[in-house]
Amino acid sequence: MGTTDFEFACETCHRKHPECPGHFGYIELAEPVFNIGVFDLVLLVLKCVCKTCGALLLNTREQDVHKKLQHMTGLNRLRQVAKMAEAKCRVSTSTEDDMGIDGFDSAPFNGGSGMGPGATRGCGASQPRVSRFYGIYPTLVIKAVHEEQDAEWHADKVRQVLDRVSDDDARLMGFDPQRCHPRDLVLTVLPVPPPQVRPAISFGGLRSDDELTHQIMSIVKRNNQLRRDKESDVQAAIDRSRALLQEHVATYFNNASTYYKPTKVNDTKKLKSLTERLKGKYGRLRGNLMGKRVDFSARTVITGDPNIDVDEVGVPFSVAMTLTFPERVNTINKKRLTEFARRTVYPSANYIHHPNGTITKLALLRDRSKVTLNIGDVVERHVINGDVVLFNRQPTLHRMSMMGHRVRVLNYNTFRLNLSCTTPYNADFDGDEMNLHVPQSLLTKAELIEMMMVPKNFVSPNKSAPCMGIVQDSLLGSYRLTDKDTFLDKYFVQSVALWLDLWQLPIPAILKPRPLWTGKQVFSLILPEVNHPATPQDRPPFPHNDSVVMIRRGQLLCGPITKSIVGAAPGSLIHVIFNEHGSDEVARFINGVQRVTTFFLLNFGFSVGVQDTVADSDTLRQMNDVLVKTRRNVEKIGAAANNRTLNRKAGMTLLQSFEADVNSALNKCREEAAKKALSNVRRTNSFKVMIEAGSKGTDLNICQIAVFVGQQNVAGSRIPFGFRRRTLPHFMLDDYGETSRGMANRGYVEGLKPHEFFFHTMAGREGLIDTAVKTSDTGYLQRKLIKALEDVHAAYDGTVRNANDELIQFMYGEDGLDGARIEGGQLFPLPFRDDKEMEDTYKYEYDVDGTFSGKVGGNYMDPHVRKMLRADPQNVRKLQEEYEQLTADREWSRKMLDLEDRDKLKLNLPVNPGRLIQNARSTMGKRSQVSNLSPITIIDHVRKLQEDLMKLFPSYHRGGDGYIRNTLSRERIESALTLFNVHLRQLLASKRVLKEYKLNDRAFEYLLKKLEPSTTSHSPHRVRTLGQSLRSRVVNLPHK
Structure with missing residues (x-):
């Protein structure tokens, strides 16, 4: 049967271990036995056939039988046959003509001569009811009930019944008799593994x-x-x-x-x-x-390093000298690889694979200086700077848990990770470990570079928003650097320029008595040419308190940089840069921000001291007033409950309503105190700086540290009575006051009282248990969902299919767009416009007879264009058709969209035309000039753009000119583009382009060129599996 010994050869194949694969043996059983894995199938088959002759208990020539079974295969077909056989027996019980026992119609089963039309062979015997035995350990025996008498059927009896089943009946039940006849479900020979x-x-x-x-x-x-x-x-x-x-x-x-x-x-x-x-x-x-341990991988603890690039990973020398990359020798790299092979210190090589199959271990050579390489040899060289590796942190819940990084070999024994990458990995530096895998072929390396590198995964398809941003110290440094009171001297700005590889400084904001640059100017050195916010007001104000961020053409004009601007949020600066300039520019921006802010904090410093935790007397007085007010409110609620005048909430008893009102009042007390505490602390308070920057903490943290901790909740309500009618033995019986039920009136600085500390630990314990339970539950749910969806993919024809090529969706997401390239939050005012607003925005000036008015385009259209427009009567009809189309678009959007809240109606589309219009205005046009565009030109170009968009969608029914001829395919793509086309028409309506945006021909051409490539890149990658993390949606999980 095979050998596992290195010395003895196998008697079957005459090979030794490990060349011998092993050979199966078998045991001929003295009697048939049941296979426990298919015991339920045996029961189903027995319910389908006669227990005496093995004939199927169905009339196989009835059309209804084949109609129900024609689309069923395998186990589902067998179950349906058993269900139909059982139903036929029950129906037959209702008559008395020629009925056998248990209601089976024996008329068609009289040997062969008495068979009715379309009947199968049968013997007419009465049928026992078969089932399994029930008990603690029921054993593999079938229970057969016949004439109210129980019998035990062992495997030999069942084998005799299944032997009589014909091949045709087996096929009808879903079996392939050539491969697995029902008799094969019972074992007569037991295979023995090698x-x-x-x-x-x-x-x-x-x-x-x-x-x-x-x-x-x-x-x-x-x-x-x-x-x-x-x-x-x-x-x-x-x-x-x-x-x-x-x-x-x-x-x-x-x-x-x-x-x-x-x-x-x-x-x-x-x-x-x-x-x-x-x-x-x-x-x-x-x-x-699936989960095996692999070669060419490493694992160690991770630590942060803000000075390496966002797509780099710091690798220890010991790891870089152990892991290798196989590089084949050719005429171009022969000299370099020879140097690697001859060198005895890093960077060197470990092995040489020769074409004849021999391997040279370089560490065993006495004199490596004489090593020679031939074309075709494969050198396993050390991992060096710039090599591409795969980095992973478990649990691998979504695509961004495994990303490609470039190697940076560093001292010490930990992997170094850029802090911006911690968010998608859900990593921190409290002892987390991560895995590193080195690709072993050029094909794998190319896939890493093109598909899995960190810059390629800045935006998550899950939320259509960045999953990485500026965090922690870099975010804090950005906020302090861009503060309105930050001024920097020449030497500091020159040092910053060296960090950014810049050789030209902007003009200083202050020239005398000495040149000084603002922090905003320094931050602008990092910015590419973008506008933010993307769709500002026509004439944005300059706020005196520097609270509104305004970036024009890559220059930060006002406002401090906070988490909402450079964090992982939809519409953030990172999102805008990604959509306008691509992933590489985002990586350059993040690297620059981290280097500059780290250098800034290194020179200017930042720390949190005890003075930041101490509230002044005025703040304490206000907090005391809040507590007194809340205490009185709780007393009023208690008095109302005692008098039974308290309004009961729906579905609650009087006591439950009292608890809900008291808990709500105490929680509101903490929220009110937190807001007042944050507004009363000094502007330079370190806690306040971190909170406003968004790097750490909330106003609630300041309140709990300096003032009071607040109400402690367990299971969403106040601390319940744990002893007899009281929470702790130190309180009176039936004490429903705030102090005895979990209210902590002191802060962390002053210290909690014993009973407050006890309640505080109860709430903390609940959080730990809740986290552990949710981790288990959501992990299992995620696994089930991913296993169900793992073969669903976007195919090359634009449809969504599974591994069997079954159709799931005609178009991925019904719009065919890649979730990572969608921009959300786009305002859509069209359905809310009334008739007057529609006419003012979209309709031109006409006379009573329907011709152009003499005032048409008077203050927003070039006189030469007006003259040409009025010269051709066909132009009137074309502009009227545009207005009618926009009116129809308004009715369609009112019918299809949820119009409850105007501010909440925001579209998710593949490109933001409003942002591109703003870019065109600021880059190519002048605000004050009259547009030289013709409305007819605008309409024609917009229509052509919409036709060209259809060419971007994949289809096998495309003509030579790129247009789709198949009606179904065209309808599918038109449905996907409907909403985007409506939005495009209302934004690029000719009158808005001329009057509102004042775009000239160069700006409009720039806009159209930007629109088409932006939309082109937003179709989903073909044959990409679809799925997402469930755990991140349910609970923000801590980890080991």
Whole structure:
């Protein structure tokens, strides 16, 4: 059967281990036995066929039978046949003509001569009802009830019934008789796996067989005993041996079933059966194939480093000298690889693979200086700076948990990670470990570079928003750097320029008495040419308190940089840069911000001291007033409850309503105190600076540190009575006041009282338990969802299909757009415009007879254009058609969209035309000039743009000119583009372009060129699997 010994050869294939693959054996069983894995299938088949002759209990020529089964295969088909057979028997019970026992119609089954039209062969015997036995350990025996008498059917009896089933009936039940006839569901021969599956363990000269080997030996022993008992013809002994053989075979396959008591190897250890070795998290598939340990990988603790690029990973020298990349020698790299091979210190090489199959281990050579390489050799060189590797943190919940990084070899023994990358990995530096994998081929390396690098994954398709941004110290430094009171001297600005590789400084904001630059000017050195916010007012004000951020053409004009601007938020500066300039520019921006802000904090410093935690007397007085006010409010609620005048909430008792009102009042007290505490602290307070920057903390943290902790809740309500009618023994019975039920009136600086500390720990314990439970539940839910969706992908024809090529959606997301490239939050005012506003915005001036008025385009249209417009009567009809189309678009949007709240109606579209219009105005046009565009030109170009957009969608029904001829495909794509086209028409209406935006021909041409490439890049990558993280949506999980 094979050998696991290095010294002895296999008698079958004459090879030694490990070349011998192993060979299966078999045991011929003395009697058939049930296979525990398919026992339920045996029951289903028995319900479908006659227990005497094996004929199917259905009229196979009835049209209704084939109609119900024509789209069913496999197990579903078998279940349907069993259901129909059972239903036929029940229907037949209602008549008395020619009925057999149990309601089966025996008329068509009279041998062969009495068969009715379309009937199958049958014997007319009455049918027993078959089922399984029920109990703690019911065993693998079938219960047959016939004429109110119970009988036990063992495997040999069932095998006789299944032997009589015809091939045609087997096919109707869903079997392929050539591969698996129903009789094959009962075992007559037991396969024995080779020793490679169950290797013996040798230790200290002793040899110990595997558990499966012992179980097989037990099966052989019971099988031989059954043969001897059958020869002696003692029924009691036969029944006992048969039952033991069936039990041993069943537990050999599955020792965790409910049919038999688990078999034990010894007093404490259970047998690990075949099922347990294959299935589950630690089985062969998930544990050893999908989750196996691999070569060319490393794992160690991670620490932060703001000075490496966002797409880099710091790798220790010890790891870089152990992991290798195989590089084939050619005429271009021969000299470089020869230097690697001859060098004895890093960077060097470990092995040379020759074309003849031999391997040279360079560490064993005495003199490496004489090593020579030939074309075609493969050198396993050390990992060096710039190599691409795959970096991963478990649990791998979404695509951004595995990303490609460039190597930066550094001292010490930890992986160094840029802080902006911690968000998608959900990593921190409290002991987290991460995995690094080195690609072993140029193809793998190319896939990493093109698909998995960090810059390619800045925007998550989950939320259509950045999943990375400026965090922690860099965010704090950005806020302080761009503060209105930050001024920097020449030497500092020159140092910043060196960090950014810039060689030209802007003009200083202050020239005398000495040149000084504002922090905003320094921050502008990092910015690419963008506008933010993307769609500002026509004439934005300059706020005196510097509270509104305004960026024009890459210059920060006013406002401090906070988390909402450079954080991982939709519409943030990072999102705008990604959409306008691409991922590489975002990486450059993040790298520049981190270098500059780290250098700024290094020179200017920032710390939190005790003085930041102490509230002044005025603040404490205000907080005391809030507490007194809340205490009185609670007393009023208690008095109303005692007098039974308290308004009861829906579905609540009086006591529940009282608790809800009191808890709401106490929670509002903490929120009110937090807002007042933040507004009363000094502007330079370190806590306030961090909160306003968004780097750490909230106003609630200041309140809890300096003033009071507030109400402690368990399970969403106040601390319940744990003793007899009180929370702790220190309080009076039936005390419903705020102090005895979890209100902490002191802050962390002053220190909590004993009972407050006890309540505080109760709330903290609940948080820990809740986190642990949600981690388990959401992890299991995520696994089930991902396993169900893992084969769903966007195919090359634009449809969404599964692995069997079954259609899920005609168009991915019904709009065919990549979620990572969608811009949300776009205002859509069209459905809210009334008739007067529609005419003012979109309709031109006409006379009573329908011709152009003499005032048409008077203050917003070039006179030459007006003259040409009025010269051709066809132009009137074209402009009227545009207005009619916009009116129809308004009616369509009112019908299709939710119009409850105007401010909440925001569109998610592949491109933001409003932002591009603003860019065109600021880049190519002048605000004050009259446009030289013709309305007809605008309408024609917008229509052509909409036609061209259809060419971007994949389809197999495309003509030579790129247009789609197939009606269904065209309708599918038109439906996907409807909303975007409506939005485009209302934004680029000719009158708005001329009067509102005042775009000239150069600006309009620039806008159209920007619109088309932006939309082109927003179709989803083909054959990309679809899925997302569930845990991140349910709970923000801490981790080890």
